[in-house]
Amino acid sequence: MDVNAAVAAAAAIAGVLTGVIAMLAFRWSEREQKRPTRTSLHTDPVLPPGVDTVLSVLRSSAVVLDEADAVVKASSAAYALGLVRGGKLSVEPMLQMARDTRRDGEIRQVELDLPRRGTGRGEALAVSARVAPLGSRLVLLLVEDLTEARRIEAVRRDFVANVSHELKTPVGALSLLSEAVMDASEDPEAVERFAGRMQIEATRLTSLVQEIIDLSRVQNDDPLEDAEPVRVDELVAEAIDRCRHQAGSKQITMAAAGAAELKVWGNRGQLAAALGNLVENAVNYSPARTRVGISARRVAVPSGDLIEVAVTDQGIGISDKDKERIFERFYRVDPARSRQTGGTGLGLAIVKHVAASHGGEVTVWSSEGQGSTFTLRLPEAGAARDRALQHPDLDDEDGPTPESASYDPLPAPEVLP
Known part of the structure; x- marks a missing residue:
């Protein structure tokens, strides 16, 4: 009996010890789970109260780093700029700034040129980075795209x-x-x-x-603030009258067709200046005794009908390398010829801005020695068109028709592709 009692007592003591050890292990596991780790810092709400709300309304790209340089919070703009990758700040100069600020608490700012990822063209991304301490453990990085x-x-x-x-x-x-x-x-x-x-x-x-x-x-200016239906044939007639003297001195024939009953929506003065610049360029860069044609037509597109006005010349043409730059301000294909003709290099830039501000575009086809075709595409004045179809007698009061204008309409000149 004494032996059996001793064995039972020993077993009881062993059971108690096992329970105590199990309980201590469980408590230790709980403490370990509650202890903040590098991984838990990404998800746990460790930002000071209100900071998250402030960061969400900032226009700058924002990144918050902890004491281990892990990203606690980053805005979508920071990811879009490629500042954050794999939970880490990917720009080494900014990371070093953050470490220096964490060490001494000073605010730092610097401008950097970063490679633009994914373009393959070596383009630089200009940014301004500002680093400041955020509480005792965090660092805030604000980046502006310049x-x-x-x-x-x-x-x-x-x-x-x-x-x-x-x-x-x-x-x-x-x-x-x-x-x-x-x-x-x-x-x-x-x-x-x-x-x-x-x-x-x-x-x-x-x-x-x-x-x-x-x-x-x-x-x-916003040309659509004072927009109105503008007759294309009136714009063509005004452009031809503007260049009649220059064309006459070079014996250049100007012909127009297709503009009857077409209307565009926009600022009349700006549209007249744009088309006038195209016709004037065609005359200035065409040899003597050649032809300049202005044709217009309606083109159906899913977003609504467009009006195309094409100005075609038989001039010197434009090389492929120059076609990419002719709409730049002050750019001239032939500076010497521009000085002779009095060109300023701003005419086509004005045409481009007028077309864009009216919701249209201007394109060019050209071949050296064969001439050029500049095409101005503008939204049609749909309401005016419907009104004209319902009340055709109103057209006679709007202005001169092509037959009564000061030029003789001819068959539409060929519009090169």
């Missing part, structure tokens, strides 16, 4: 430089010619010759200033 702002600033800087250069040429010529007139005051023939040159340079200067004003206006 790429578009830098591009606009570069365009503005180039525009100012180009304007300065273009203005300097006629102004300098006028200064020299005025000195020449003073020196030749006793020579009537020389004075007359120099005065004629001064008139040419003054006209060029006036045209340049006016086109700069026109370009600024079409960029800043």
Whole structure:
């Protein structure tokens, strides 16, 4: 009995010890589960109260890092810019800034050029990064995308430089010619010759200033605020009248067709300037005794009918490399010829802005030695078209028809592809 009692007592003691050990192990496991780990920092609400709400309304890309450099919170914009990958901040200079700020608590800011991932073209992404401490353990990184702002600033800087250069040429010529007139005051023939040159340079200067004003206006104004149905045949007639003198001096025939009963919706003044620039370019860059044609037609598209106005010439044509840049401000295919014709290099830029602001576009087909076709596509004035179909007698009051205009309509010139 004594042996059996001893065995039973030992078994009881062993059972108690096992239970105690199991209970201690369970408590230890609970504490381990509650202890924050690197993985749990990604999901646990460790941000100070209200910070999450503030970050959600910021326009900047926001990233919050913990003491182990793991990402606690990141905005969708941060992922879109490629700042965060695999739960880590992927930009080493920004990561080093965060570590330095965590160490000394100082706010840091820097501008960086980052490679744009996925484009394959080596484009740079310009950003401004600002790092600040957030509480005792976290660091906040705010990143602003400066790429578009830098591009606009570069365009503005180039525009100012180009304007300065273009203005300097006629102004300098006028200064020299005025000195020449003073020196030749006793020579009537020389004075007359120099005065004629001064008139040419003054006209060029006036045209340049006016086109700069026109370009600024079409960029800043909303043409659809004062939009109205505009007859295409009236725009064509106005463009032909604008270039009649230049065309006559070069014996260039201007022909138009297809514009009857077509209307577009927009600002009449801007549309007239755009089409006038296309016709003027066609005349200026065409050899003598050639033909410039203006044709118009309605094109059905899913979003609504468009009006296409094509200006075709038999001029020198445009090379493939120049076609990519001809709508840039101050770009000239042939600078020497532009000086002879008085071109400013702003005409096609104005056409592009007018087309875009009216919900349309301008395209070009050209081949060197075969001529060019510029096509202006604009939304049709649908309401005006319906009204004209219901009340055809109202068309006679709107303005001259093609038959009564000051040019003879011919069959539509061929519009090259």
